[in-house]
Amino acid sequence: xxxxxxxxxxxxxxxxxxxxxxxxxxxxxxxxxxxxxxxxxxxxxxxxxxxxxxxxxxxxxxxxxxxxxxxxxxxxxxxxxxxxxxxxxxxxxxxxxxxxxxxxxxxxxxxxxxxxxxxxxxxxxxxxxxxxxxxxxxxxxxxxxxxxxxxxxxxxxxxxxxxxxxxxxxxxxxxxxxxxxxxxxxxxxxxxxxxxxxxxxxxxxxxxxxxxxxxxxxxxxxxxxxxxxxxxxxxxxxxxxxxxxxxxxxxxxxxxxxxxxxxx
Numbered sequence: 001x002x003x004x005x006x007x008x009x010x011x012x013x014x015x016x017x018x019x020x021x022x023x024x025x026x027x028x029x030x031x032x033x034x035x036x037x038x039x040x041x042x043x044x045x046x047x048x049x050x051x052x053x054x055x056x057x058x059x060x061x062x063x064x065x066x067x068x069x070x071x072x073x074x075x076x077x078x079x080x081x082x083x084x085x086x087x088x089x090x091x092x093x094x095x096x097x098x099x100x101x102x103x104x105x106x107x108x109x110x111x112x113x114x115x116x117x118x119x120x121x122x123x124x125x126x127x128x129x130x131x132x133x134x135x136x137x138x139x140x141x142x143x144x145x146x147x148x149x150x151x152x153x154x155x156x157x158x159x160x161x162x163x164x165x166x167x168x169x170x171x172x173x174x175x176x177x178x179x180x181x182x183x184x185x186x187x188x189x190x191x192x193x194x195x196x197x198x199x200x201x202x203x204x205x206x207x208x209x210x211x212x213x214x215x216x217x218x219x220x221x222x223x224x225x226x227x228x229x230x231x232x233x234x235x236x237x238x239x240x241x242x243x244x245x246x247x248x249x250x251x252x253x254x255x256x257x258x259x260x261x262x263x264x
Contacts, residue, residue, distance in 0.1 A: 001029055009080045010053050016046045056080075069120045070106040074153070077103075083157050100154065152228045163232035169240030172221040 005012045012020075023035035033050060040047045056079055064072045077083045077099065086095035109120055148160070192201040229236065 073103050162235045164237045165228045166239040
């Protein structure tokens with residue numbers, strides 16, 4: 001815990017760390033932190049840093065209950081902007097590649113029969129006990145004459161002179177809305193109600209709220225699309241296919257005309 005508090009994420013200096021320890025000299029450092037926050041005014045600069053740390057910690061704990069370890073790791077990277085931070089350090093490209101390698105290793109780990117953050121941490125601990133590690137990830141500079149294929153999520157934080165974004169002819173993924181039941185974090189579980197005598201099905205409230213869930217899904221898909229469209233430094237090629245080229249060209253021209261753009 002001390003290492004995390006001293007890291008650039010929380011950014012406590014040695015004086016603040018020593019001040020916290022004076023609140024509880026015999027217990028664990030976590031106990032000292034809790035004791036310090038209980039007797040210190042919330043406007044204190046150190047207390048503000050700790051409050052932000054505990055807010056993130058609670059968020060990650062809740063997130064880990066419903067998401068995979070790999071998704072949790074990426075959420076930590078995004079909330080702390082740590083991936084961007086190490087990119088500005090000496091050897092930043094290699095550091096970023098190592099962080100992505102940890103994310104990829106977590107995805108591979110959960111493809112096996114093992115699941116959960118606790119088991120993944122135990123797996124890392126056993127590797128350390130054996131003296132093993134994940135090894136340095138291979139990385140290439142952006143100026144090297146190579147072609148890289150990656151997912152949009154993997155391209156976050158990277159830029160390239162020329163980018164091809166493929167698969168744009170497909171619709172956004174709305175499979176979650178087409179299931180026989182829906183699950184919403186605010187409205188709860190929703191399924192059709194079937195009258196036991198008339199055998200007629202009725203939509204329940206969560207099913208009626210499908211429009212709200214559709215809007216949330218579209219927002220997330222648009223955020224991912226924005227990432228894809230902002231990776232190119234010089235040229236961006238948008239690649240897609242349509243079943244009926246004539247109708248596709250008409251729709252594209254109509255969309256361009258509405259926005260005052262010249263059709264391609």
